[in-house]
Amino acid sequence: MSNLVFIGGIHGVGKGTICDKICEQTNFVHITASEILRWDEISKPDNKKVVNIQNTQDRLITGLRKTLKKNKDYLLDGHFCLFNSEGEVENVPIETFKNIAPKLISVVTTEINLIKERLEKRDSKAYDFHVLKNMQNSEKEYAREIALKLTVPFFEIKDGDYSKLINLISNLK
Template sequence: MKQIIFAGGIHGVGKSTLCREITHALSISYLSASEVLKWTDINVDAKNKKVVNISDTQNRLINGLEATIKSGKVYLLDGHYCLFNMDNQVIPVPMETFIKINPIALILVTGSISVIKATLEQRDHKIYDTEVLELMQEREASYANEIAVCLNVPLFIFDKKANNLNNLIKQIHESLA
């Protein structure tokens, strides 16, 4: 596809808000992986973060992207590098998914686990385990680096604590030039 910048990070870190700010600043289009793969069609509880069949879900994502992407446009896709399976294990999204997406660049959004936990609990009205969230963020970071190396694309890290948005926008703009 080579028209997509992929932004990933754990649930509740603020990917959607960040992506909207970036797309506004750079005049590019925003896509949410959940919307593209129609998460609400395959999961009766949209707040449930566990994925029954990761392979099927990723196939839905690729098919949705192929139907959505218009030639000549650049998109920022908000998604995940890793997912929770039904046993609450952190599972990397298959590398094949990222190969098919063929991103221009990757963004990893990180933040304070205590802030993320509070955000999720307020939004979803349930308790989240701090250790599980820490593990998810560590795995997302490790796998994002692995993907960037495998695909030979830049990985930009946005740490919500440092709030380096202007620097991130500048780096993305330069990668598009």
């Protein structure tokens, strides 16, 4: 799976929009962990809690192996941390990222108020500012840790500015 760049961040941060824009300007194909997992088949659409994180990640790896083609480059839009069944922030196992073997790790961050507004509009329910802030901080810290452990480049996309990332991924080939 070495033809893949992993772009993570919390729900509502804008990963999908950024990935779509990058793909318009490059030869990368945008895929989401949710699509590969068929999240809509295993959970309600507005449910952010994952009952069995390890099981879900095993399913992701199996799905990626069936989906990815050797002659294409991919942006995988997903998460470094998830809410477990208790609603607590839990890191995705490092083994998942070792199996994915991304060429680069990127995390998308933006203002928590903006994320909160997007999620509340999308899901028609209230979100706690501090829970979202904690989740974004956890995603960012763990993304850096994963990049260090896998010895791959790390890049933070702040407030939607992905222009430097395009140069980075273009030079990874």
